[in-house]
Amino acid sequence: MTGSTPYETAARLEQAIRTVVRGQDKVIRRVLACMTAGGHVLLEDYPGTGKTTLAKAIARSLSGAVFKRVQFTPDLLPSDILGISVLDPRTQEFRFHPGPIFTDILLADEINRASPRTQSALLEAMAERQATIEGRQHDFEGLFFVIATQNPVEFRGTYPLPEAQMDRFAMQCTLGYVNAAEEASILADQSESHPVDSLEPVATREEFLELMAASRAVRFSDELRHYVVSLVAATRGHKQIQLAASPRASLALMKTAQALSLFEGRDFVLPETIQEVAADVIAHRLALEPEARYSGITARSIVADLIERTPVPV
Secondary structure, eight states: OTTOOHHHHHHHHHHHHHTTSTTOHHHHHHHHHHHHTTOOEEEEOOTTSSHHHHHHHHHHTEETOOEEEEEOOTTOOHHHHHEEEEEETTTTEEEEEEOTTSSSEEEEETGGGSOHHHHGGGHHHHHHSEEEETTEEEEOOSOOEEEEEEOTTOOTTOOOOOHHHHHHOSEEEOOOOOOHHHHHHHHHHTTTSOGGGGOOOOEEHHHHHHHHHHHHTSBOOHHHHHHHHHHHHTTTTOTTEEEOOOHHHHHHHHHHHHHHHHHTTOSBOOHHHHHHHHHHHHGGGOEEOHHHHHTTOOHHHHHHHHHHHSOOOO
8 A cells, every 4th residue: 555646545445435335436436535625525315325334434444544423313412522521530620531523534423313503513623624622722633524424304303404514515415226236236245244344444544645635736727717616606696596605615616526536537627527526516505495495496406507507618
C-alpha cells in the first residue's frame, strides 16, 4: 500500500467495498467520492438494502481510521453524541469524556428517530468540523465523515430532518433493491459468515487524506464554475420550489464532481460528471410548494428538468 498514487488508492477502496456490498457499484463510487470531497452523506432507503453494511465496509477498508456508530433513538440526548464532563472523585475536578462524534467515520443509524434537539448536536460538527461543548471549542483534524441512514417508509416514532440538517449533507443517495443474480450472490457470500467481518484494510488513513488532497487539486475550469452556479441558482425563484439551494450546494457540487472525476481516473472535471451527481447533491436541499408535492412532482424531477434547460459550457 506504500507509495500508491491517488488513483490506485481510490480503485482499491472501491474494489474492496464491492466484494461486500453487491450490485451497488454506482452508489459505492458516489459515497466514496462524497467522503473524499470532505462531505457527509445521507442514505435513505428501505430496511435491509445494505446501508449499515456499506458504512461498516468503508470503515474496515481503512486502517488507522476510527469508526463509531450511534443508534439514534427518541431518548438519545445531545450529550450522548458530543460528550460530557464528569466529576473525578479523586481529584475533585471535572474531566471531559468525549462522545462518539470524536471519530474519523461516524455512522448515525436511523438519524430521524432522534428528536430535533439531538439531531442539532451534529449541525456545528458537520458544517464547521468543530464542536463547542460547555463553552470550549474542539476542532476536528483530518478525516471526519458522517454517514447517516434513515428509513423513508416508517413515520411512527420518527422526526423529519429539518432543512438546516439536510443542507449539511453533501449528498443523499438511495441503494434500492438489487437484481436476482446479485441477491443470489449475497446469499452465497453470507452462507457461513458476513463478508464484512473478513474485510481487510486496503488503504491507510494517511493515504486517504492524500486522496482528499488530490481531489481538491482536480482541475475545475471557470466555465464549469459558472455552470454549477447557474444550475443551483435556477432553483431560486422557481415557482414550484419553496426553499431553494444555497451556495453550500454549489460548493458541494463542485467538490463532489472533483472527487468523482478522480475515481473515474481523470484529473479534470467534465460537465457530464456534474450532471451525474447534481440530483444527489441538490434535490434533498429543496422544499417544494404544496401544490407541486400534491401533483406528484419530486425535487429530483425538477433538478433533472433544470439540467436539461441550463446551457452546458463547450
